[in-house]
C-alpha cells in the first residue's frame with residue numbers, strides 16, 4: 696500500500712467514526728422557551744390511569760415553578776395546565792391547540808391569558824376568546840390537585 700492509498704483510507708475511517716457524533720449533535724432538542732413539560736423534551740406522557748379517568752400529568756411543585764405544565768402525549772390530545780387565576784388552590788387544563796390554525800398557545804401569567812404565537816389570538820383562563828382572529832374557544836379538560844399531583848381527566 697502506497698502512502699496516498701493509506702492516507703485516503705485513514706480519511707474515510709475518520710469520517711465514518713465522526714458521523715454518529717455529528718448526527719447526535721444535530722438531533723439535540725433545543726427548545727428553551729416552551730412551557731414546562733414533565734420531561735425535558737416536551738414529549739411527556741400522562742401516567743397512572745385510574746378508574747375515574749383522571750391521569751397524573753405532573754407535580755404541583757413543577758407547576759408552581761414553571762407556571763404551566765404541557766403534556767403533548769395525553770390520551771385525549773395535548774394538555775396545558777395552569778393554576779386557576781380565580782382560585783389559586785385549583786388548576787385549569789386546556790387543549791393548547793389554537794382553534795384558528797393549530798399553533799400551540801402558552802400561558803402568559805402577567806396577562807392572565809393564553810396567547811397564540813402565530814397570529815396573536817388570546818384566550819381567557821377558561822379558554823374563551825379574548826382577542827381574535829380565533830373565533831372558537833380552547834377546549835378544556837376537567838382537572839384537579841390530589842396530594843402533590845396534578846390530575847387531568849382524559
Ligand code: FES
Nearest residue numbers: 793795796811814
Ligand atoms: S393559529 Fe392561533 S391565532 Fe392563528
